[in-house]
Amino acid sequence: MPSSNQKERTLKEKMQRSLPLIIMLLALILVIGVTVVTCVKAIGGTSNKTTTPQQPIEVHPVTETAIIQTTATTTETTKSTTTRATTVAKPKATFALLAETTTTISLPPRTVSSMELSFYQAVMNVGDAPIFPVVFMIPDDALDIRIKMESSDEAVAVITDDNKISPVGEGNCIIHVSAVANPYATADIAIRVEGKTDSVTTPEMSTPSQTTYTTAVELPEDPEEEEPKIEREDIVVINGITYVKGIMLVNKTYPLPETYNPAGMTPETEQAFKELQQAAKDEAGLNLFSHSDFRSYHTQAVVYEGYCARDGQEEADRYSARAGYSExxxxxxxxxxxxxxxxxxxxEGEWLAENSWRFGFIVRFPEGKEEYTGYEYEAWHIRYVGKDWAKEIYDSGLCLEEFLNVKSQYP
Incomplete structure (x- = not known):
């Protein structure tokens, strides 16, 4: 039977063997305790922080700075701001900017990705005829080029059924243009509508007469001398408007005064075009419509400046008229x-070339006549001169400048 001394030694040996294990357990408990305390403090500190409320963002208009600052916050804020920017303000650069700051949208081939307009601002008067911007889709071979237009204030300007901007009342508004195939491809037009202007009465155009128009020209003795001005009895200027043989003439040489404003198509022109439309439908099954007709002096200034900004003045002068020089x-x-x-x-273009004269129209800028008209061939651009004159000009095979023996050059 073991003695008490032996039992005491055995107990000490067991305690010595167990001591490292006990120390490890104590250390583990200590580590767990410290971790728990740290987590509790962290949770408590987070819950006690005061959340700064998100400041409201002005979205009329939304600027690039506002979008960038907002998308730099939380994911939830980014989603909210994206919705407001694309559905409320819709600035011109929204699509590109959101694509950079949020996510890139993958489009099917030949889908509109962006657009450019012939003008981005216009000044109109109450009573002016509706206007329409020329829309250039990118890519230019997009399959669906339909657009949607919306007015920010229909008390100022409304969108007609054929997507034209019609002035209603004085004020300012934004016309938002978007592609039907891609609502993120957008552009905006700033419209200012001013009060109704006094219209200028258009003298009736004469019909051809049998009168022979003569021109007296004195040739200079010295060929290097400046060519003398030709005095022509068939050229008459009334209130700043030039008439040649009774035909109102407007080109790069003969401008209209800024104040000339018939406030829309002349009644004779409008009626003649209705007859032309019906004939095209009945005879050839063609649907012809007015894409653009009357433009005021100020609207033409905006259109021309837009083309100059895009293509440069030299190129723009080949297809667009300066303000006051536009038909x-x-x-x-x-x-x-x-x-x-x-x-x-x-x-449609061929039918117009062959038949528009029957209704009093001429194709104003025929093919191969740029040296006379000053403009490139435009099969779509027709000018009302009356049935008698239209037939004479058509039968002659000449453009209007050749027929009237006048120039078309900017001074």
Whole structure:
């Protein structure tokens, strides 16, 4: 039987063997305790922090700075701001900016990704005829080029059924243009509508007469001398408007005064175009419509400046008129259907070239006549001159400048 001393030694040996294990357990408990305390403090500190409320963002208009600052916050705020920017304010650069700051949208091939307009601002008067911007889709071979237009204030301007901007009352508004195929492809037009202007009465155009128009020209003895001005009895200027043989003439040489404003198509032009439309439908099954007709002096200034900004003045002068030098201001010009080079040679374009004279119209800028007219071939651009004059000009095979023996050059 073991003695008490032996038992005591055995107990000490067991305690010595167990001591490292006990120390490890104590250390583990200590580590767990410290971790728990740290977590509790962290949770308590977070719950006690005061959340700064998100400041409201002005979205009319939304600026690039506002969008960037907001998208730099939380994910929830980014989603909220994205919705407001695209559905309320819709600035021109919204699509590109959101794509950079949030996510990239993958589009099917030949889908509109963006657009450019012929003008981004316009000044109109109450009573002016509706206007329409030329829309350039990117890519230019997009399959669906339909657009949607919305007015921010219909008390100022409304969108007609054929997507034209019609002034209603004085004030300012934004016309938002978006692609039907891609609502993120957008552009905005700033519209200012001013009070109604006093219209200028258009003298009636004469019909051809049998009178022979003569011009007396004195040739200089020295060929290097400046060519003398030609005095022509058939050229008459009334209130700043030039008439040649009774035909109102507007080109790069003969401008209209800024105040000339018939406030829309002339009644004769409008009636003649209705007859032309019906004939095209009945005879050839073609749907012809006015894409653009009357433009005021100020609207033309905006249109021309937009083209200059895009292509430069030298190129713009080949297809767009400067303010005061545009036939659109006469109220006797219509751009039919699609005012682009794809219209040249189309069934609609060929029908106009062969038949518009029957209704008093001429194709104003025929093919191969740029040296006389000063403008590129535009099959869609027709000018009302009356049935008698239209037939004479058509039968002659000449453009209007050749027929009237006048120039078209900017001073």
């Amino acid at each position: 659109h201001q006469t109220g006797m010009v219509i751009d039919v259907n699609d005012p682009s080079y794809s219209f040249n040679g189309s069934p």
